Amino acid sequence: MTDVIGKTISEIKQLISSKQISAREVATLHIEHAKRNDKETNAFICLTEELALKQADAVDKNFASGGELPALGGVPICLKDNICVPDYPTTCGSKILENFKPPYQATSANRLFEAGAVCIGKGNLDEFAMGSSNENSAFSITRNPWNLKKVPGGSSGGPAVAVASGYSSIGFGSDTGGSIRLPASFCGIVGMKPTYGLVSRFGLVAYASSLDQIGPFGNSVEDCALALAVIVGKDPKDSTSIDDPFGKFNTKKYPALDMNFAKSLTGHDGSLKGIKIGVLNDLLGEGLESEVRAATENGIKVFKELGAEVDEVKVDHLDIALPVYYIIATAEASANLSRYDGVRYGARDKDSQDLMSMYMSTRSAGFGAEVKRRIMLGTYALSTGYYDAYYKKAQQVRRLIKEAFDKAFEKYDVLISPTSPTVAFGLGEKTDDPLTMYLSDIATIPINLAGLPGISVPCGFGREGLPIGMQLVGPQLSDARLLTVAHAFEKSVGFASKRSPLATVAR
Amino acid sequence: MKYETVIGLEVHAQLKTKTKIFCRCPTEFGAAPNDQVCQICLGMPGVLPVLNKKAVEHAIKAGLALNCEISETTKFDRKNYFYPDLPKGYQISQYDAPVCMSGHLMIDGKKIRIHRAHLEEDAGKLVHAGAAGLHGSDYSLVDFNRSGVPLLEIVSEPDITSPEEAKNYLTELRNILRYIDVCDGNLEEGSFRCDANVSLRPVGQKELGTKAEIKNVNSFRAVQKAIQSEIERQSKILDDGGRVVQESRLWNEADGKTHSMRSKEEAHDYRYFPDPDLVPLSIESAWIAEIRATLPELPEEKRQRYVNSHGLSLDDAAVLAESKDLADFFDETLKLGANAKLAANLLIGPTTAYTNDNKIEFTETKLTAKNLADLIAAIDSGKLGSTNAKKLLLDLLATEGDVNKVIEEKGLAQLSNEDELRKMVEDVLAKSQAQVEQYRSGKTKIRQFFFGEVMKISKGKANPEVTNKILDELLPQPEST
Numbered sequence: 008m009t010d011v012i013g014k015t016i017s018e019i020k021q022l023i024s025s026k027q028i029s030a031r032e033v034a035t036l037h038i039e040h041a042k043r044n045d046k047e048t049n050a051f052i053c054l055t056e057e058l059a060l061k062q063a064d065a066v067d068k069n070f071a072s073g074g075e076l077p078a079l080g081g082v083p084i085c086l087k088d089n090i091c092v093p094d095y096p097t098t099c100g101s102k103i104l105e106n107f108k109p110p111y112q113a114t115s116a117n118r119l120f121e122a123g124a125v126c127i128g129k130g131n132l133d134e135f136a137m138g139s140s141n142e143n144s145a146f147s148i149t150r151n152p153w154n155l156k157k158v159p160g161g162s163s164g165g166p167a168v169a170v171a172s173g174y175s176s177i178g179f180g181s182d183t184g185g186s187i188r189l190p191a192s193f194c195g196i197v198g199m200k201p202t203y204g205l206v207s208r209f210g211l212v213a214y215a216s217s218l219d220q221i222g223p224f225g226n227s228v229e230d231c232a233l234a235l236a237v238i239v240g241k242d243p244k245d246s247t248s249i250d251d252p253f254g255k256f257n258t259k260k261y262p263a264l265d266m267n268f269a270k271s272l273t274g275h276d277g278s279l280k281g282i283k284i285g286v287l288n289d290l291l292g293e294g295l296e297s298e299v300r301a302a303t304e305n306g307i308k309v310f311k312e313l314g315a316e317v318d319e320v321k322v323d324h325l326d327i328a329l330p331v332y333y334i335i336a337t338a339e340a341s342a343n344l345s346r347y348d349g350v351r352y353g354a355r356d357k358d359s360q361d362l363m364s365m366y367m368s369t370r371s372a373g374f375g376a377e378v379k380r381r382i383m384l385g386t387y388a389l390s391t392g393y394y395d396a397y398y399k400k401a402q403q404v405r406r407l408i409k410e411a412f413d414k415a416f417e418k419y420d421v422l423i424s425p426t427s428p429t430v431a432f433g434l435g436e437k438t439d440d441p442l443t444m445y446l447s448d449i450a451t452i453p454i455n456l457a458g459l460p461g462i463s464v465p466c467g468f469g470r471e472g473l474p475i476g477m478q479l480v481g482p483q484l485s486d487a488r489l490l491t492v493a494h495a496f497e498k499s500v501g502f503a504s505k506r507s508p509l510a511t512v513a514r
Numbered sequence: 515m516k517y518e519t520v521i522g523l524e525v526h527a528q529l530k531t532k533t534k535i536f537c538r539c540p541t542e543f544g545a546a547p548n549d550q551v552c553q554i555c556l557g558m559p560g561v562l563p564v565l566n567k568k569a570v571e572h573a574i575k576a577g578l579a580l581n582c583e584i585s586e587t588t589k590f591d592r593k594n595y596f597y598p599d600l601p602k603g604y605q606i607s608q609y610d611a612p613v614c615m616s617g618h619l620m621i622d623g624k625k626i627r628i629h630r631a632h633l634e635e636d637a638g639k640l641v642h643a644g645a646a647g648l649h650g651s652d653y654s655l656v657d658f659n660r661s662g663v664p665l666l667e668i669v670s671e672p673d674i675t676s677p678e679e680a681k682n683y684l685t686e687l688r689n690i691l692r693y694i695d696v697c698d699g700n701l702e703e704g705s706f707r708c709d710a711n712v713s714l715r716p717v718g719q720k721e722l723g724t725k726a727e728i729k730n731v732n733s734f735r736a737v738q739k740a741i742q743s744e745i746e747r748q749s750k751i752l753d754d755g756g757r758v759v760q761e762s763r764l765w766n767e768a769d770g771k772t773h774s775m776r777s778k779e780e781a782h783d784y785r786y787f788p789d790p791d792l793v794p795l796s797i798e799s800a801w802i803a804e805i806r807a808t809l810p811e812l813p814e815e816k817r818q819r820y821v822n823s824h825g826l827s828l829d830d831a832a833v834l835a836e837s838k839d840l841a842d843f844f845d846e847t848l849k850l851g852a853n854a855k856l857a858a859n860l861l862i863g864p865t866t867a868y869t870n871d872n873k874i875e876f877t878e879t880k881l882t883a884k885n886l887a888d889l890i891a892a893i894d895s896g897k898l899g900s901t902n903a904k905k906l907l908l909d910l911l912a913t914e915g916d917v918n919k920v921i922e923e924k925g926l927a928q929l930s931n932e933d934e935l936r937k938m939v940e941d942v943l944a945k946s947q948a949q950v951e952q953y954r955s956g957k958t959k960i961r962q963f964f965f966g967e968v969m970k971i972s973k974g975k976a977n978p979e980v981t982n983k984i985l986d987e988l989l990p991q992p993e994s995t
Contacts, residue, residue: 091560104559111553113560212560217790245562246792339790342592345603346557350656366596389594389785398787 011036012173013510016082016230019176023070023081030063030070030081034125037083041127041174044509047155049147050168052088054128055095059083062125069123078237078266080123085169085178088129089136090221091210092116099212100134100144103347103354103373113210114245115179115221115238122237127175130165134375135344136181136214138162139189139447142438143377150434151193152507153473157431160190160447163224167194170224173510177234178224183215184332185426185451187222188463192426192476195465195505197497198224199231199490200451202483203458204249205264206235207242213343215336216247218455227503228464228494232269235486239264252484262487269490277495279313284492285320285419290450295428302467302475303425309466309499310423315492320419323411327404328453329445333381334388334401335456341385347373380441409457416482421492424450426463426476450478460486462493465502474502515753517714519745520722521674522629525687527666527697528636528705529572535635535664536563536606543703547641547657555662557601562791565590569664570613572696573633574797574805576666577614579694579812580628580687584802588613589794590633594785598656599638607634607667609786613797619690620814621682627671636663660704666697672711672722677741681734684708685836689813693838701733708737712744714752723748724758728772730765740765744772816841824854833862839877843886850887857890864904868911879911886910888917897921899928901974930977932984935968938976939984942967954990961985 011019011033022028038056045051066081086092089099091109098104112120120126133143141149141164149164151157152172159168163180167190170178180187182200191198199222206221213219223234241250249256253263262268286307291300310317349355349369356372359365374382388397415422427447437444454461459480466477477496481489497503534541537554554561577584591609612632619626638661644652668687674680688706691697699706713725728744731737743765748758763772788794811819813835820831834841840861847857869876889906892898898906898921906920921927929935942964943950953960964985968976 089560097559099559107559109553109558109560111558111561208560209562210560213791215790244564246564247562247790338787342594342602342604342785342787345594345596346559346601348596348598348603350598351556351601352558362598386785389787391783391785394785394787 012040013226013506014176015226016079016176016233019082020076020080023066024076030066030125031060033081034059034063034083034127037127037174041169044172045174047150048152048168048172048509049131049149050085050165050172050174051128052098052100052131052144052146052165053095055092055126058092058095059125059127062120062123066123066125077123078233079119082124082177083127083175084119084124085127085130085166085175086116087132087163087166087178087180089132089181089212089214090116090179091212092126092129095129097129097212098146099136100132100146101373101375101378102145103370105145105354107353109210111210114207114242116210118238118240119179124237127169130163130169130178130180132165132180133162134378135212135340136162136183136186136219137340137377137381139185139444140432140437141165141190142434143375145375148434151431151473152509153195154431154471156433157473158193158434160193160427160431162186163198164190167191167196167198167224170194170226171196171507171510173506176226177230179221179234179238180224181211181214181219181221182451182455183218183220183336184455185448187224188426188451188461188476188478189447191224191463192465192478193431193474195474195502195507196224196226197228197231197462197464197493198222199235199462200454200460201235201239201264201486202249202252202460203455204247205239205252205460205484205486207238207240207245207248209242209244213339215339216343217339218332218336220455226506228462228490228497229269229272231462232264232272232487232490232494233266236264236266236269257484259482259485261485262491264487264490268487272490272494275491275494277313277498279310279315279492279495282315282421282492283419284310284315284317285415285422286317287325287422287424287450288319288321289325290424290428294446294449295425296430296469298467298469299425299428299430299475302469303477306423306466306477306496306500309496313495313499318419320415320422322415322422322453324404324408325411325453328408328456329449331401331404331408332452332456333384333445334397335405337381337385338388338398339385341382341389344374344378344382349373377441405456408453412453412457412459413482420481420485421489422480424478424480426450426478430469430473430475454478454480458483460489462489464493464497464500465505466500467502516717517749517752518717518719519675519741520672520713520715520725521676521680521741522672522711522725523670523674523680523683524709524711525668525684526707527576527668527691527699529569529664529666529696530698531566531568531572531664533566534662535566535569535633536662539662541663543705545659547655548659550659551661555601556658557603563606563789565792565795566664569633570795570797571805572664573613573631573666574802575694575809576668576691576696577617577631578802578806578809579690580614580617580619580631580668582614582617582628582631584797585611585613585615587611587794587796590789590792591786592789595782597637598654599640599661601638601658601661605635605637606789606792608632619683619686621679621686624679626673626679626683629669629671631666631668634665634667636660636665672713677738677745680710680741681738684734684737686813689836689838693810693812710737710741710744712741712748713758714745714748724760726758726760726772727762728765729762729775732767736765736767739770740772743770747772810838813841820854820858824848826854826858830858830862834858837876839875843876843883846883847886847890850883852887852890853894856893857886860886860890860907864907865911868908880914881911882914885915885917892917892921896930896977896979897927899975899977902928927975928977929972929975930980932980935972935976935980936984936988938968938971939964939981939988942971943988950990954992956992958992961989964989
């Protein structure tokens with residue numbers, strides 16, 4: 008049997024187009040691998056086997072009739088279970104949506120399926136994408152394939168583990184405060200949050216609408232570029248999706264993030280001459296694990312070797328990004344999650360005798376502790392008498408953070424930092440201490456507040472062989488340039504071909 | 515004590531769009547429950563609202579017609595509360611940047627200021643099984659057809675001082691919205707709904723008293739009655755030395771009183787904040803100008819013109835202007851050169867009586883402006899007498915036809931030939947010697963008898979003016995008594 012587990016997009020497409028294997032066989036092998044091993048990792052909330060085989064057959068049929076293999080033809084993917092696909096549950100990792108099957112499809116899923124992607128399953132997540140460890144799922148705790156006693160990071164832990172374990176070639180998560188980059192970093196793969204507005208949010212179940220953005224996981228920067236190129240673009244169903252992002256709004260003339268660009272990435276000479284890189288010094292301080300610091304310093308060296316100019320830079324207000332995030336995100340969440348009231352769909356307490364008790368018992372039983380905590384925080388921040396002091400103030404500071412980044416980008420092309428101050432921590436280690444848990448996202452949260460593109464690329468390994476990620480951040484709409492820099496870094500730093508034991512064992 | 519009434523009105527006008535404000539579901543009234551719904555207006559997980567441009571256009575048009583300032587940038591906010599008819603658990607509305615600000619209406623020469631007008635989505639509708647209302651019902655169902663229908667909430671300043679003025683304000687407001695074709699103003703179908711804020715204060719006091727908000731008023735008459743009853747209730751409380759409680763009260767048509775709604779539901783904190791799913795909206799002045807150019811002449815301008823340029827009474831002008839269809843028809847008739855007063859009389863009197871009797875709208879009649887103008891020309895020229903003119907008008911309302919042809923065919927033309935009429939008068943006088951004697955002796959009232967006889971002989975076609983002239987000539991001089 009041909010070895011297909013842990014392969015990149017181009018490797019899989021090469022195998023199919025050279026007729027060494029069919030898309031159906033690729034799908035079947037990935038599903039079997041998942042069925043055999045995911046009992047330990049819990050990357051999936053459900054496998055979408057029927058859909059996968061149907062999609063794979065369509066790819067095979069089209070290819071057999073002389074068609075060209077489309078952008079993601081036959082490539083197995085995992086979608087985070089807050090991205091709607093009809094006929095299967097979209098649970099958001101919550102009891103309240105346990106049996107909810109959306110009758111509509113997310114625009115991003117549409118675009119992926121049209122590009123020939125094969126959906127293997129729906130990935131586990133922290134309930135409603137709220138969490139940093141994937142321990143907040145109502146169904147199961149996802150485990151890190153590098154070390155099953157460690158968390159994979161959250162909230163898109165499922166798709167990250169699916170890719171890192173070789174259950175799927177690429178994966179898609181949502182990133183509100185680091186939910187793609189953090190698990191990418193913990194799982195030793197690449198994960199990218201694009202510029203806000205680049206990918207349609209239609210069909211992504213909202214956590215915090217002004218911060219949520221769908222993005223890819225891959226075994227390489229190139230895979231992320233290819234995957235992203237498929238899903239970017241204006242969607243008339245999402246008013247916040249940017250119209251013609253690389254046209255009329257592209258005053259800085261950044262390269263367009265399209266398929267041509269993604270394909271050309273491999274041809275890049277790897278030199279970063281002329282690129283100015285700023286190291287976010289605020290994120291190198293307290294709480295940073297020594298091996299993460301060492302890997303970051305090694306990364307800086309690599310950038311310099313590639314010809315980039317590297318300086319330390321201070322971006323103002325980063326120290327207060329975390330509280331700002333926990334006001335804005337929770338405020339939006341408090342409204343976004345009001346619809347789960349038991350009236351129209353999802354779980355309902357059927358024994359309640361009146362409306363108010365139905366609301367209360369349905370929501371008390373349906374939501375987990377972290378979701379309740381954030382609904383309460385957000386409700387409080389929006390309440391009369393507190394709005395000005397919390398929500399409004401937070402919005403003002405958010406603008407200041409955005410301006411501080413704008414200022415930094417006048418001088419630098421790319422800003423870098425460790426993706427997380429720590430490597431993957433132990434299961435249960437931080438669940439009793441939400442504030443410590445929140446600090447895992449200290450480097451990623453400011454990027455969402457400013458709507459910037461950010462990518463986490465593996466840059467080393469720490470104690471117990473746990474992966475470490477480097478975060479690269481660019482100005483809005485510079486996504487393609489950011490990928491180019493990340494690609495050059497990835498090639499030089501040399502961890503791109505490292506796979507987790509699970510993905511290796513399967514071979 | 516003497517109190518002054520202070521009234522502010524909040525009107526929810528349903529905007530006449532084909533589709534809902536944030537999705538593509540139709541807005542038509544009367545569909546089977548939940549037949550006009552989709553994942554967006556049902557508030558399913560992961561869906562997003564997309565603003566209907568026509569709703570904004572209608573709001574701007576209404577704002578211009580109500581003399582409002584149109585905001586350069588406007589935005590949408592979430593108004594948070596739980597209720598089963600509200601699928602998202604929040605209503606998308608506008609909080610601190612409404613599309614329209616600071617307008618006014620002229621009501622009987624008095625300026626009633628409009629505080630603001632903002633866009634929002636309607637909620638669904640609860641249907642209670644086993645009872646008329648929630649209480650005593652076995653279960654409740656929700657119909658989301660109305661969910662997401664665009665509304666313009668128009669909030670007046672507390673400038674209204676009597677129930678009648680409130681009614682007049684609402685009448686004029688609805689009229690304007692119908693003129694500009696943004697709302698059909700149908701109270702029964704709920705496309706024009708009104709809440710009234712009523713408070714009293716001692717005459718001469720500047721500060722406003724505590725208000726009560728009256729809900730569930732479904733007709734203009736009910737508004738008047740509800741406000742009147744609320745004034746009486748509050749006066750009694752104040753006279754007895756009590757204090758009015760700020761609350762919502764439900765109007766009950768059956769007992770003619772307002773009743774307190776549960777105050778617990780009043781402790782709402784709506785926690786408004788900008789909806790992150792919708793981007794702020796810039797309204798360019800070119801767009802406003804474009805919309806302004808489509809505004810028709812509004813009722814107030816029409817009334818002024820009818821009085822000042824066409825010599826109508828204010829009452830007649832008001833009746834005509836109250837219906838855009840009628841007013842437009844009137845204007846068209848005038849354009850064909852018709853006499854304004856005659857046209858107004860015919861439209862207000864017999865025409866309105868006809869539509870009322872037959873329970874139809876004016877637009878459903880067969881009358882054309884050309885026919886009315888021809889009819890008036892025939893009256894003016896003496897060709898048609900008033901009795902036959904009325905008869906003919908009723909014909910023209912019911913069936914199509916050419917005025918002059920019908921006059922000829924039916925022989926309705928007035929007889930004005932003096933020789934013919936003189937002969938008729940002579941015949942009547944010859945046959946009625948006794949009556950002529952009575953007339954001579956001073957009983958001049960009997961003159962009407964001769965006139966009637968001439969009409970009888972002429973089958974109503976005798977020109978009254980000419981007939982009278984000849985009667986004057988031929989009747990003997992009465993003796994003075």
